[in-house]
Amino acid sequence: MLQLKNVRVLTLATLLAALAIVMGFFKLPISQILELRFASHVIAIAGSLLGPVVAMMVGLISDIGGFFIKPTGPFFPGFTISAALTGLIYGFFLYRKPFSLKRVIMAQVVYTLAISALLNTMWLAILYKLPFYETFIARLFTSAIQLPIHIxxxxxxxxxxxxxxLFKYLEKK
Known part of the structure; x- marks a missing residue:
């Protein structure tokens, strides 16, 4: 929480939240419920540079801000929870650790399974009254195809x- 008193951290978090909002507008639709999105990469950058707590805030702000700037459907708090947990996952795996492909793969696999395939499928099933199992299988298949691309x-x-x-820049006082 001490990071929230650092002007550089707050500035970068704000910039990353804004970038995540913009990246959220870019998607490749595959079907009504399946699409490729890239905003999670910005949240991953926040996690690696700023840690899990600040990255969770970046995820929250980007989801809520994106809805208010350009809603693509009804507001559903489940997706906000997913965005926050995305920051937590990436922050846990990547914060204050040297670059490692193994760590990137682990973080992306956990995000893909827990958030993209499971939680977001649950939110879609609740929101649109879709059959969970069939939707989960379709999204799991799509997530498996997307996984190497996202890695x-x-x-x-x-x-x-x-x-x-950039780590050194953030640690200067």
Whole structure:
């Protein structure tokens, strides 16, 4: 929580939340309930640079802010919970740790299974009164196809951030 008193951390968190909102507008629809999204990568960057607590806040702000700026459906707090948990997962696996492909893969697999495939499917089933099992199988299949793509994207982003040494910038007083 001491990080929330650091102006650099707050500034970067705000910028990442805004970027996550913008990235949330870019999606590749596959069907009514299946689509490729990339906003989670921005939340992953927040998790790696700012830690789980601040990344959770970035996820919350990006979900709520995205809804108010350009709603794509009814507001449902379950997706806000998913966005916050996304920050928690990535922060847990990536914060204050040197770049490691193994860690990136573990973080992405946990996010994909827990959030993308399971929780978000549950929220869609509740919101649109869809059969959970059939929806889960379809989304699990899509998530499995997307997983290597998201791992490569996230690894490239985090490797670039590691080379820029943004961690050192955030720790200056």
């Amino acid at each position: 490569v994207i996230l690894a490239l982003l985090l490797k670039g951030i590691d080379r820029l040494q």
